[in-house]
Amino acid sequence: MAGLLWAGFTAKDLEKYKGEGIKPETLLLAHSVAASGFSGTKVLLGNALKTGKLGPMKDALAARWTAAGSNPVLRWAGTKLGSYNPPIRSLSAPGSWFPGQLGNMASRSRRYQPVANVPLSSGFLSDRWGGGWDMLRL
Structure with a gap:
C-alpha cells in the first residue's frame, strides 16, 4: 500500500477501495515507484549532506545542539548528527x-x-x- 500512498492516494481513498478498477500490474508499479523513490531520496539527501548546501547546515545545527549548557538529549542528538558521514553514492538504473x-x-x-x-x-x-x-x- 506504500506505493499507493506515494502515488497520492489518501488513507480514506484506500479504505473506500474494494479491489475494483486497479489491476495488479498497476499496484505493482505503484509499489515499485515508492521503493525507488525512497531509495532515490535517500541517495540524494546523503549526497546533499556530504557535498551540497545541507552539509554546512548540518554542521551548524550539530554545533548548536552540542554547545555547553544544552539539554542532554539535544547534546546526544547533536553528537550523532555531527558524526553522521554518509558515503557519496550514485543512482543506478533498475535491474543493473x-x-x-x-x-x-x-x-x-x-x-x-x-x-x-x-x-x-x-x-x-x-x-x-x-x-x-x-x-x-x-
Whole structure:
C-alpha cells in the first residue's frame, strides 16, 4: 500500500477501495515507484549532506545542539548528527545491480583476470556479460 500512498492516494481513498478498477500490474508499479523513490531520496539527501548546501547546515545545527549548557538529549542528538558521514553514492538504473555483481564476482576469478587484462577488451567483456544476462531474463 506504500506505493499507493506515494502515488497520492489518501488513507480514506484506500479504505473506500474494494479491489475494483486497479489491476495488479498497476499496484505493482505503484509499489515499485515508492521503493525507488525512497531509495532515490535517500541517495540524494546523503549526497546533499556530504557535498551540497545541507552539509554546512548540518554542521551548524550539530554545533548548536552540542554547545555547553544544552539539554542532554539535544547534546546526544547533536553528537550523532555531527558524526553522521554518509558515503557519496550514485543512482543506478533498475535491474543493473545483479549483472554488476556477476561481473565483480568473475573479475576476482583467476581464470578471468588474464583475459580481462588484455588491452581494449573490457568493453567487449562488459557487453558479453550484459548480453548473457539479457538472454537469461527473456
